[in-house]
Amino acid sequence: MKKVIVIGAGPAGLACAYQLSKQGVMVTVFEASDAVGGMAKSFDLWGQRVDLGPHRFFSNQKEINGFFKELIQDDFTLVNRQTRIFYNGKYFQYPLKFSNVLRNLSLVTIFQILWDYAIQTIKPIKNPKNLEEWISNRFGKKLYTIFFKHYSEKLWGVKCTQIDADWAAQRIKTLSLTQAVISAIFNNKGNKHKTLVDQFAYPKNGSGTLYERAAKAIETNHGNVQLNTPIKNVLVDSNDKVYGVALTDGSVVEADYVVSTMPLTHLVKGFNEVPKQVEVAIQSLFFRNTILVYFEIEEKDLFEDNWLYIHSPNVKLGRITNFRNWCPSLNKGKNATILALEYWCFEADPIWSQNEDDIIDLAKAELLSINLTPKKTTIINAKIVKVPKCYPVYETGYQEKLDVIINYLKRYENLMPIGRYGSFKYNNQDHSIYMGLMAAEKIVSNNPIDLWAINTDDAYQEKGVVKDVLAP
Ligand SMILES: Cc1cc2nc3c(=O)[nH]c(=O)nc-3n(C[C@H](O)[C@H](O)[C@H](O)COP(=O)(O)OP(=O)(O)OC[C@H]3O[C@@H](n4cnc5c(N)ncnc54)[C@H](O)[C@@H]3O)c2cc1C
Structure with a gap:
């Protein structure tokens, strides 16, 4: 029987372990902290449950919604999304509503928005490489400055010209200003079902409930989830085969496969000898x-x-x-x-x-x-x-550095780095869950799935109608 170690009890690690345990694979999850759920965990605070910031679950993929429904069953609620942007002393509805934008901006600013958009449409930037170019191409420079620039620079801590266009392509709806205005004016009229942008599923006892239940199910299926057990490093032999992990107390646990959701940089730094260019690449990811x-x-x-x-x-x-x-x-x-x-x-x-x-x-x-x-x-x-x-951080040029690391790690066929910091991908829960499910599929059926390819396309998960994706 195959023996699998999973590093980390966040969405990626638990989705993988849950799927494996259902199929009778011997799986042990080692989690560094004292709780499951990773960044999507919930915890008690002042007499109620809270999450680590906002955690909205949405996906238009069958497998991911299947995982959610299997564990949460009917213990979720559909939350009508209400979110706004605070800018220049005013609150703007987000997603944008036309009447609200008109009320909040001066005529001069609206004229500038339309003018910049017209210029950008007539003369777009060919092959936009960074966030500023990508967003300006779609919405014009003025709208970019109002609704994207300051927030993105706060989030990333670097100028938008230093953030790779990949991030925008993965995370921002491939809308143009014309489409945005049309949908803002008509505001879903004629569309009687709410989309994944307007409404999302939320477990009644907090986002972490999904992962608490996954951990419980793993134990029921004779798997094992060990909290407060940080992994120091992954162990490899001279034939480029991974044979287990070393715990921080010095003990060694052996396995046929290791699925790692620990930070990719830590994973690679744990290897004894890595080629110089891999070392350099690791130093430049942050x-x-x-x-x-x-x-x-x-x-x-x-x-x-x-x-x-x-x-x-x-x-x-x-x-x-x-x-x-x-x-x-x-x-x-x-x-x-x-x-x-x-x-x-x-x-x-x-x-x-x-x-x-x-x-x-x-x-x-x-x-x-x-x-x-x-x-x-x-x-x-x-x-x-x-x-x-x-x-x-998707700093411009990060992909070439990441590719050096990916090419190096591909020699270890029974090691699977997945997850948000685990694979250096800006994942939401759904992407991490999907990586976990696919890693399990790869182990069980020897399917040649490329886990590195998940969450690299422009497929937009918000495209979908809630009623369809969460239907039984
Ligand atoms: C503020 C905030 C808001 C977010 N909002 C949303 C949202 O609205 N919707 C959404 O879908 N997603 C949201 N996310 C993203 C979501 O939380 C992540 O995509 C998801 O948690 C990633 O899962 P993961 O398993 O890949 O990684 P993680 O959740 O980071 O889990 C990794 C686990 O590995 C453990 N670990 C690390 N190193 C070791 C080690 N050496 N040994 C053992 N264990 C280790 C960690 O303790 C952790 O539990 C948000 C994230 C943040 C921070």
């Missing part, structure tokens, strides 16, 4: 971290959105989640509301190691400055959660 500042606020009706994008360059704050507005049962009828404010940074940035009280003071001041809360708001509780390496 990640962005998130600091989440949770506030419990003595207010019931702060704002209606599930989350808000804070584009304004006057504050460092990037996004705010309101956990009151996801699934009403989570809040348990409390009078207080829990918000999570997101700050993005590199590991070397001072804020990452700053005193927590100072970060909380900064977050309080910024929250007040964007006119979301009454001036006399009482913050009952505050807590900081740090999420390292959560955004693989």
